[in-house]
Amino acid sequence: MTADGQLPRWEVFKQDSSTKAHAAVGSVHAADAEHALLMARSVFARRPSAVSMWLAPQWAVHQYTREQLAEGFAAPSEQLAVPARYLVFLKTSDRRSMAAYEHRGEVVASSTTAALRAAVPDEPPLGVWLVEAAAVIATDTADAEPWFAPATEKRYKQQSEYAVSVKRHPAAREES
Amino acid sequence: MTETQAAQRAAAFEARIAAGEKIEAGDWMPEDYRRQLIRMIGQHAHSEYVGMLPEGAWIDAAPTLRRKLILVAKVQDEAGHGQYLYHAAETLGATRAEMLDALLEGRAKYSSVFNYPTLTWADVGMIGWLVDGAAIKNQLMLAQCSYGPYSRAMVRICAEETFHHLQGREMILTYASGTPHQRAMAQDALDRWWWPALMMLGPHDANSPNSPQLKAWRIKTKSNDEVRQEFLDEHAPELLAAGLSIPDDDLRYDEETGHWRHGPIDWAEFWRVVKGAGPCNAERLAARRAAHDDGRWVREALAAHAARASERTSE
Numbered sequence: 001m002t003a004d005g006q007l008p009r010w011e012v013f014k015q016d017s018s019t020k021a022h023a024a025v026g027s028v029h030a031a032d033a034e035h036a037l038l039m040a041r042s043v044f045a046r047r048p049s050a051v052s053m054w055l056a057p058q059w060a061v062h063q064y065t066r067e068q069l070a071e072g073f074a075a076p077s078e079q080l081a082v083p084a085r086y087l088v089f090l091k092t093s094d095r096r097s098m099a100a101y102e103h104r105g106e107v108v109a110s111s112t113t114a115a116l117r118a119a120v121p122d123e124p125p126l127g128v129w130l131v132e133a134a135a136v137i138a139t140d141t142a143d144a145e146p147w148f149a150p151a152t153e154k155r156y157k158q159q160s161e162y163a164v165s166v167k168r169h170p171a172a173r174e175e176s
Numbered sequence: 177m178t179e180t181q182a183a184q185r186a187a188a189f190e191a192r193i194a195a196g197e198k199i200e201a202g203d204w205m206p207e208d209y210r211r212q213l214i215r216m217i218g219q220h221a222h223s224e225y226v227g228m229l230p231e232g233a234w235i236d237a238a239p240t241l242r243r244k245l246i247l248v249a250k251v252q253d254e255a256g257h258g259q260y261l262y263h264a265a266e267t268l269g270a271t272r273a274e275m276l277d278a279l280l281e282g283r284a285k286y287s288s289v290f291n292y293p294t295l296t297w298a299d300v301g302m303i304g305w306l307v308d309g310a311a312i313k314n315q316l317m318l319a320q321c322s323y324g325p326y327s328r329a330m331v332r333i334c335a336e337e338t339f340h341h342l343q344g345r346e347m348i349l350t351y352a353s354g355t356p357h358q359r360a361m362a363q364d365a366l367d368r369w370w371w372p373a374l375m376m377l378g379p380h381d382a383n384s385p386n387s388p389q390l391k392a393w394r395i396k397t398k399s400n401d402e403v404r405q406e407f408l409d410e411h412a413p414e415l416l417a418a419g420l421s422i423p424d425d426d427l428r429y430d431e432e433t434g435h436w437r438h439g440p441i442d443w444a445e446f447w448r449v450v451k452g453a454g455p456c457n458a459e460r461l462a463a464r465r466a467a468h469d470d471g472r473w474v475r476e477a478l479a480a481h482a483a484r485a486s487e488r489t490s491e
Contacts, residue, residue: 031482162342169419
């Protein structure tokens with residue numbers, strides 16, 4: 001438990017197909033990595049279009065909005081003895097969407113501030129998340145089939161299964 | 177910050193909203209924007225959680241395996257929707273523990289409609305068609321919300337909720353064209369759920385004091401009455417065509433405007449239910465508290481297991 005009496009929070013990044021990038025979909029609270037992956041599957045993969053998930057504990061996710069980026073980079077962060085890998089997620093659009101902050105690559109830097117400088121493209125995005133790669137847990141590729149395939153077989157969860165039109169009943173009121 | 181700077185910040189915020197930008201966690205926002213969102217999203221999350229109870233009660237008694245699978249999936253979705261929404265509220269600084277405490281202690285509101293009992297199996301279908309049908313109209317509106325995390329949760333919810341609506345509609349249409357007994361069951365369910373479904377979309381605009389500000393901030397993009405009208409225009413003609421009668425003597429189609437009109441809503445009943453005196457308020461909260469208490473040992477075991485594992489790693 002954390003100090004506020006809750007299990008720790010993990011950000012969830014879901015990949016919809018092998019040609020798409022992982023994107024932030026929400027979070028779960030879980031005691032450890034194994035529990036977090038199971039929670040993320042129940043919450044975010046009840047429907048098809050999941051082939052992989054990455055999770056990161058909240059403390060390893062550094063979030064910067066467009067406003068914060070425009071105000072200049074945050075105060076210099078702690079210098080690391082050994083440079084670390086950061087996964088870079090960018091928000092580039094405000095259009096209607098289920099997910100934002102898509103995975104766009106990674107940088108190696110010896111502080112979060114340096115990572116941010118390296119991660120922000122010339123055309124400033126609407127937001128940047130830097131995720132400490134060492135803290136990320138991922139679904140196992142070998143498990144992808146048993147983990148994600150069942151959702152595609154449960155066709156009764158698809159709205160297309162219920163395309164029924166209303167047939168006028170003989171007892172229907174005239175004006176309808 | 178000087179007064180001028182504060183005014184500039186507020187103006188810049190309004191300009192972002194007007195330009196259709198999404199506000200994200202960490203952006204500057206007026207305190208009242210944050211407060212209203214936490215209130216709305218919290219109530220919405222609680223509604224998803226409590227919403228599992230009326231239908232969950234029928235899982236054991238589902239008449240066929242197919243209907244049971246559908247109902248289990250639907251109730252599981254509601255749990256997931258609660259999770260998406262608690263997450264959205266957390267991005268504004270609320271915690272799940274605080275929000276859950278507020279629900280369990282009876283301090284937080286949730287949708288009035290879940291305080292009505294599910295008396296027959298047909299209620300499961302009628303809830304899908306009417307209650308989820310009304311909820312989707314509201315949620316499609318909220319998917320346009322100016323706050324990014326809430327908007328994205330809504331887009332995800334709408335995609336899944338459409339299945340809830342359509343499975344209920346299909347079930348009721350099946351019964352409405354079935355045996356006299358099935359038709360009577362569908363009619364009885366409609367008689368009991370029609371008014372609660374109309375009410376759940378909230379007070380008339382004239383009695384909805386938060387609405388103008390919520391609209392100005394594009395938290396809501398339509399008023400309660402506008403959403404209710406959309407619900408009525410879709411559902412009234414379909415229910416009537418199915419040969420069911422809607423329990424409202426004043427219900428009529430207005431040729432001039434092309435809209436359906438309903439009779440007066442019993443707002444005294446609405447407020448009675450919202451304030452805790454509905455048919456099932458006490459039962460719903462008691463069930464939520466029991467579920468929370470029954471799950472305590474699991475949460476404690478998970479935390480203890482994680483603590484021991486991390487001790488072992490550090491040894």
